[in-house]
Amino acid sequence: MRAIPNLWHLLNLASSPFFQDRLTPVGDPAHPIELFVGRGAEAELLLRTIGSSDGSRQAIPGAVGRGKTTLAQYVKSELGQARYLAANDPVSVGSADTAAELLVRILSAAYQTVLTHGDSTTGGLEPMKVARQLLRAFQTQGGSISLGLSGIGSIGAGISRAFVTSPAALSALAPELLREIGLVAQDHIGAKGLIIHLNNLENLSEANADRAARVMRDLRDTALLVPGIHYLLVGADEAVRSVVQSQPQLRSVFRVLPPLAPLSNSDLLELLQRRYEHLRLAPERPVHPPATEEAVLDVYSLFRGDLRGTFGALEQAAVRLIGVAGELPTDPMDRDPVRSVLHGVYADEIDSALGQVDVEFLQRLAQTFAGQAFTQAEVEAQTQVPLTTISDAFGRLVPQGFILVLGKRAATGPGRRPVEYSLSGAVHLAFAERAHP
Incomplete structure (x- = not known):
């Protein structure tokens, strides 16, 4: 039987250090948040804003592949150590979303986050039961059925009955329900607040940007201003500008960071060094870096600070060069062979696409x-x-x-x-x- 080589094992790495997976605050040993590098000033500003308010809304803009989502993941990890609750996975924001669809997604994220961090009694509290019924109605029936719900008041105190029949009714009910879920987090679990991470607001056409702006504007009073909830909105620079900064109703309540600059060359090299150490296969043997620093930085400059593009390109070069291009199988890839092989890879890709x-x-x-x-x-x-x-x-x-x-x-x-x-x-x-x- 033929043996299939694992090129990373040649270098004493368990797997590729050029992975593009999102780092996760908890529960993912393959991509731990401890691999995060840089962005100290931006992270500190986000954290200080959240820590100094009962509710906040902050936007993280930047070009594709700059690490916007990873920065948000790191901030959530730091907040988790200070008794704020957040889900590992962000809430996806699509250009075709309606306000009701996004509101249901936000409500679901708040509910699931509190349920995950609570104890066996959390799901039985009145706001959690109401949320569960409401989410089931909208996720299985599109919100088109009438559903009798216990009213929402102080935790444990049922009041009147409400009937959800439309997105308009959802909008009327959601602010108080989100506030009550936040109170469950604070009073029942001992949390300081909830973090809702809205992701993937990327570059939009002018028509889609107008639509997204209307959706976010409609969410201003139904979700974004609820006390006890902090929002992190991640998106491309132009999308954030079109959706948030062009709308007075949103501009007045969102703090928008300056667009993320590319990681410095030294931070990029430190990031890779951390990955090498994390993926070290045999502790007693050294790791052989798959590429020279010159090759890494050359590709990085061509991708204008796009980490995702840089790592994707280096991965493409690695599977073609490692173990065959140098005098020794463990020799790192040099700049010129990397450029040469990637020229062919991307020329073929463009010709075929x-x-x-x-x-x-x-x-x-x-x-x-x-x-x-x-x-x-x-x-x-x-x-x-x-x-x-x-x-x-x-x-x-x-x-x-x-x-x-x-x-x-x-x-x-x-x-x-x-x-x-x-x-x-x-x-x-x-x-x-x-x-x-």
Whole structure:
């Protein structure tokens, strides 16, 4: 029987250090939060804001792959040690969500978090029973049935009866029910508050951004301002700006961090060192790093601080180079072989994913702008391609991740600020030889 090699075992690693899984505050020994590196100032600001208020709303914006979600996970871990309750998994926010759908998801997260951290009697408390019935109604029947519920008052004290028949009724009932669940957390469990982590508010079309803004605005009074609950909203820079900062009703209640900058080179190398030690297979033997620091930082620069893209690229190179490219099987990958193999990997990926017209368009952008940011108007000026054709191409290439949305350029005069873009690291690598002879 043929033996299938495990290239990571050659390096005394249990598995790939280039994993892209989310770090988890508790319960996941493969991806523990202790591997988190950097972001000290941002984490401290988030923690101080939560610790100094009875309820808060904070947004964490940044480009794709910058570690926004991991920062939120780290903050939740720190808060957990201070008796705040949070679920490991965030609440997903989609561009097609209605306010009622997202409100049910928030209510479910609050209920499940308290139930998980409570004792055997927690689920029998009146607010928890009401929440359970309400969630069952909306998750199994879409909220379209009439459901008799015990009213919500102080814990243990039932009052009037309520009947849920529509999303409007849910909106009327949710604030008090969320407040009561928060009181269960405080009075029954001894928690200081609940943390609700809203995730994946990524770049949206203008129509979707308007819709998402309306949804979040509708949630302002039904969920976001409930005492005892703290919200962390994670999303792409432009999405956060479009949804939160453009709405006076939301801007007044959300604290928005500055967009996350890329991790420093030293933090990136420290992050990998922690992963190497965590994944060390045999404690008595050294770990052999799979790539030189120069190779790691070169790929990182091409991906403009996108950790997810960087690690994905290094993984692609590793399965092709480790054990075969150096004099010894344990030799790390060097910069030039990594660039060469990734050039072929991403050129093939682009050729298979796109038609010839889009491939040639990307190649032209790579030759014209290299590592620079650009607007659609600048592409028109430099390439003489009609703006309508450029807009159509961007409409195809942005959703596929070959062109990245950076955000809006700083204002230089009256009028709307243009959106800035850049090419992905994959595009830079695919056309590296032609763009940088």
